Amino acid sequence: xxxxxxxxxxxxxxxxxxxxxxxxxxxxxxxxxxxxxxxxxxxxxxxxxxxxxxxxxxxxxxxxxxxxxxxxxxxxxxxxxxxxxxxxxxxxxxxxx
Numbered sequence: 217x218x219x220x221x222x223x224x225x226x227x228x229x230x231x232x233x234x235x236x237x238x239x240x241x242x243x244x245x246x247x248x249x250x251x252x253x254x255x256x257x258x259x260x261x262x263x264x265x266x267x268x269x270x271x272x273x274x275x276x277x278x279x280x281x282x283x284x285x286x287x288x289x290x291x292x293x294x295x296x297x298x299x300x301x302x303x304x305x306x307x308x309x310x311x312x313x
Contacts, residue, residue: 243291246283247273250293254279259302274300 250256256273264270268284280300285291 239294240290240292243283243285243289246291246293250281250283254281256281274302 250273255275258271259274260272262270267287271283274280278299282295
């Protein structure tokens with residue numbers, strides 16, 4: 217239930233561009249907050265087309281967050297949710313041509 221309240225607050229912040237700045241900050245502080253508040257830790261990462269580092273943080277309880285850190289050093293939470301499940305990656309076979 218608490219996650220829903222936080223998510224509602226995040227959506228309210230994004231409706232006001234000035235307040236949306238609250239979703240951004242120092243990467244280490246954001247990671248610390250997500251770890252202490254939701255027991256989330258980084259479990260995956262990749263480089264986005266715009267040069268940003270995208271990180272997936274998950275918890276054993278199923279909560280998850282996506283954090284992007286831009287080349288200029290700014291970090292923002294871009295998505296959060298619940299019911300995360302790891303699934304085994306299955307190789308896709310190429311069709312015979």
